Amino acid sequence: MSPATHFERLALPHQEAAYNLAYWLLRSRSDAEDAVQEAYLRAFRAFGSFRGEDVRPWLFAIVRNTAYRMLNTRQRAANVISLDTALSGDGEEDGFPFEPASDSPSAEDTLIGAAERDLVRAALAELPTAFREVVVLREIEGLGYREIAEITGTVVGTVMSRLSRGRQLLHQSLARKIGKDRTHAL
Template sequence: MVLPHLDDAYGLARWLTGNQTDAEDVVQEACIRALAALGAGVVERPRAWVLTIVRNTAFTWLAKNRPKTVMLTADEQFLEAAAAKETRAPANPEDELIASAGQAELDAAIEALPHLFREVVVMRDINGLSYREIAEAVGAPVGTVMSRLARARAQLIDRLGSR
């Protein structure tokens, strides 16, 4: 139930922690938690369930292992690798603006979003979860998820449009 969703779990953890090694630690801990919870009941949407566990594990891990003041820095190797990735075909004007900014700038802009906004962008636009699945994962109403996503996209457009 967990293995098919490990790539998405790692992707979410990577965005939330901002670090490959930390993301691996978070996913490992999340897998242990998921294994322990498997007998607790029937899981209707395994992907959303796994990502919920990863999200909660990431925030617990960040609270324990990160200082309260965080300084952002540019990792040049990561930025170069991100710039080399292919971009998806834009589906609407918002996506077109974001795609034109370049993958490295987009990654930096997503990284700069507050956690509440970043997680919904990653879950919806990168992992393709439905609003309902995201709402279950973050423990918020669907309307709140939609609002956070709209605000996150507006911040991305402001950030990317001003460059």
């Protein structure tokens, strides 16, 4: 089997999850797409050094590093905004493109589910990046502590403490948001 075929067989099944991670880190569909494309190119170029272990943490580490590189570039360029962009208010459409498939729910269930998803997404987006990434990797992508530690370049204890703190902050944010919704409903 050729290296390209082997890479495709191992890496492509994780493309959606890689996109989701990039999206949560970058908060932009187009930036996430760019990050995943660049990360997959970097991964392919470095595939010869891949040790044959689990490809998912290796690939996610590349996606994470690529996303952070893009964030750093974006922060450096934040002071340079074109007048056309500032005047047009051109913004990125918010959204999470990969929704889990479900059996045809009722319209009411769909509305309630969408409202709950929006609350969780908004609360998750408010988390500091270090906490958001471990919550996304654990709760959305289902990775284990060791895999997350490998991806983030930290130790398992740090992953556990960030996950605990991230969950706590997420819970507090959701409680505030739900409290506001109930107050507005009265």
